[in-house]
Amino acid sequence: METTTTxxxxxxxxxxxxxxxxxxxxxxxxxxxxxxLESSDKLRATxxxxxxxxxxxxxxxxxxxxxxxxxxxxxxxxxxxxxxITGQQTSTVSFKGKDGASETRxxxxxxxxxxxxxxxxxxxxxxxxxxxxxxxxxxxxILHLADGTSIKTKVLIGCDGVNSVVxxxxxxxxxxxxxxxxxxxxxxxxxxHGFEHKFMQFFGDDxxxxxxxxxxxxxxxxxxxxxSPQGDNLFCxxxxxxxxxxxxxxxxxxxxxxxxxxxxxxxxxxxxLRYRHxxxxxxxxxxxxxxxxxxDALHPMTPDLGQGGCSALExxxxxARCLGEALLSLSNNEEGExxxxxxxxxxxxxxxxxxxxxxxxxxxxxxxxxxxxEGGGGSKLVSFFRDKFLAPFLAGLVLKKSDFDCGKLKxxxx
Numbered sequence: 366m367e368t369t370t371t372x373x374x375x376x377x378x379x380x381x382x383x384x385x386x387x388x389x390x391x392x393x394x395x396x397x398x399x400x401x402l403e404s405s406d407k408l409r410a411t412x413x414x415x416x417x418x419x420x421x422x423x424x425x426x427x428x429x430x431x432x433x434x435x436x437x438x439x440x441x442x443x444x445x446x447x448x449x450i451t452g453q454q455t456s457t458v459s460f461k462g463k464d465g466a467s468e469t470r471x472x473x474x475x476x477x478x479x480x481x482x483x484x485x486x487x488x489x490x491x492x493x494x495x496x497x498x499x500x501x502x503x504x505x506x507i508l509h510l511a512d513g514t515s516i517k518t519k520v521l522i523g524c525d526g527v528n529s530v531v532x533x534x535x536x537x538x539x540x541x542x543x544x545x546x547x548x549x550x551x552x553x554x555x556x557x558h559g560f561e562h563k564f565m566q567f568f569g570d571d572x573x574x575x576x577x578x579x580x581x582x583x584x585x586x587x588x589x590x591x592x593s594p595q596g597d598n599l600f601c602x603x604x605x606x607x608x609x610x611x612x613x614x615x616x617x618x619x620x621x622x623x624x625x626x627x628x629x630x631x632x633x634x635x636x637x638l639r640y641r642h643x644x645x646x647x648x649x650x651x652x653x654x655x656x657x658x659x660x661d662a663l664h665p666m667t668p669d670l671g672q673g674g675c676s677a678l679e680x681x682x683x684x685a686r687c688l689g690e691a692l693l694s695l696s697n698n699e700e701g702e703x704x705x706x707x708x709x710x711x712x713x714x715x716x717x718x719x720x721x722x723x724x725x726x727x728x729x730x731x732x733x734x735x736x737x738x739e740g741g742g743g744s745k746l747v748s749f750f751r752d753k754f755l756a757p758f759l760a761g762l763v764l765k766k767s768d769f770d771c772g773k774l775k776x777x778x779x
Contacts, residue, residue: 370514374400376688377508377518379531381408381490383415383474384660384677385524386481390428391685391774393485397692400516401485402508404495404525408482410475413551413632414585416564416577416671417678418767419467424678427773428685430480438470439578444564444763449616455568458761467764469564471577471585473551474674496525499534499656504706506656520688520709521656524677527639529662535650537658540639540665543732547589547668548610550632552624557581565621572613573669573735576621584624588614589638589668589735603633638667640732643725651717651724655709659684664724669735670763672727679771680720686774687716723769730766 376392378385381403389399403409417425425431444458460469482490498509499521508516523531527540558578566575572590579585588610607630614622641664651657660677691712 372400372514372516374516374518375692376400376520376522377402377506377516378522378524379496379508380523380525380529380660380662381478381482381492382524382526382660382677383477383481383674384662384680385522386478386485387424387428387678387681388522388524388659388684389489390430390481390484391681392689393489394428394774395685395689395693397689398486399489400518401490402494402496402510402516403490403492406492408475408478410473410478412474413549414471414473414577414579415477415674416469417472418469418671418675418764420672420767420769420771421675421678422468423770424675424682427682427771428481428484430484433480434472434476435470437476437580438472439562439580441469441471441562441564441577444566446566446568449567449569449614452616458764460764467767469767471564471579473579473583477674496530499530504655504702519655519705520713522684523656523658523662524660526661527665529658531656532658532662535653535656535658537641537645537649540641543638543640543667543735545589545591545638545667545735546635547587547638548606548633548635549585549587550625550628551579551583551585552628553583554624554627555582558584558624560584560620567614567617569613574614574617576624584621586621586625586628587668592635603630606633606635638735640666640728641724643729646721646725646728651721652710652713655706655713657684657713657716659720663720664728666728666731667735668731670727670731670766672731672766675767676724676727679723679769682771682774683719684716686772686776687712687719689774690776727766730762734762 376399378389378399378401381401385401389401392399422431441460443460445454446456447454460467495511496508497511500507502517505517505519506521521531523529525531560578562578564577574588576584576586646664651663659680664676666673691708
């Protein structure tokens with residue numbers, strides 16, 4: 366017979382991904398402990414790697430792990446875009462802002478999660494903890510886990526990804542499929558790969574591909590496309606999927622194509638791209654009472670701006686700051702349970718207000734950029750305008766969206 370265990374924690378974060386760990390570490394830097402629930406048995410590095418732009422490094426600086434990650438990842442100097450239809454370069458963009466170099470690196474997701482997790486006190490992350498239900502209990506929430514454990518908390522933060530249980534509780538619908546899919550891979554070579562430290566991007570009639578150095582021996586690559594309904598059986602077979610990708614990328618430079626050829630077969634998995642409708646973010650409950658969401662649970666987006674992970678880092682810093690202000694002021698004042706709840710509610714509302722329009726902007730821009738980049742679903746006219754006129758604009762837009770500062774963990778009043 367199963368026994369039921371009840372725990373009591375002031376703050377519970379569901380999901381040990383980028384936003385969840387950043388929020389937990391931000392709070393910890395302010396002296397506020399939390400419990401992070403992770404459904405798997407270890408940190409999950411789905412997607413292999415992510416681009417980190419200027420805004421991401423601002424957030425990493427804020428939580429104090431930027432110095433750990435910089436030496437392990439090369440500094441990217443720019444973007445080179447090539448049309449595989451004409452074989453011509455359509456744009457080159459330097460990763461420099463108005464104030465000089467804009468820090469851009471492609472970092473291994475595993476190393477990012479480890480850097481965040483290793484700074485947290487032992488026991489902060491509780492693995493194999495899948496939330497199956499959320500219950501109201503006065504001014505608290507009770508989480509019911511699959512193993513029979515119940516956890517009572519004053520603050521519930523959903524960082525549980527695109528299929529978020531917490532987002533559903535807040536009233537959000539399932540993220541919408543955009544009609545495109547992606548494959549991602551990461552290959553480590555025995556010797557120096559010799560590629561320039563640049564984001565190399567390639568376009569075809571109905572697909573987009575890219576290759577980005579992580580360090581001097583490791584290359585991250587991706588391929589996004591619009592699958593046909595008849596391709597379902599094909600995409601369940603990694604060997605056939607790999608063949609399909611290599612056929613599509615027949616005109617890719619041979620050195621990059623060789624890297625993809627040498628990628629392990631298990632990397633060839635088709636992942637549908639999903640996003641949150643902007644009007645849901647406009648009218649939906651990013652927070653409600655003492656509950657809120659962050660990261661992909663809040664704003665799932667297509668990868669076309671490279672801002673999914675970056676914005677999740679921003680969320681974590683802003684959320685930790687807003688919540689920290691409320692909780693630290695509470696610690697200095699004896700207040701009742703209702704007053705405490707109201708302070709937490711206001712803090713989460715402040716976070717929601719700060720992140721709502723930023724999220725809408727990124728989700729919408731990524732969707733539009735992705736549609737144009739892949740040629741409007743195979744439209745020859747869209748592909749022509751993309752290659753002839755829009756490529757420099759799109760590359761510049763990606764850089765522009767990264768010119769954002771989420772601020773520090775503590776407001777500077779001086």
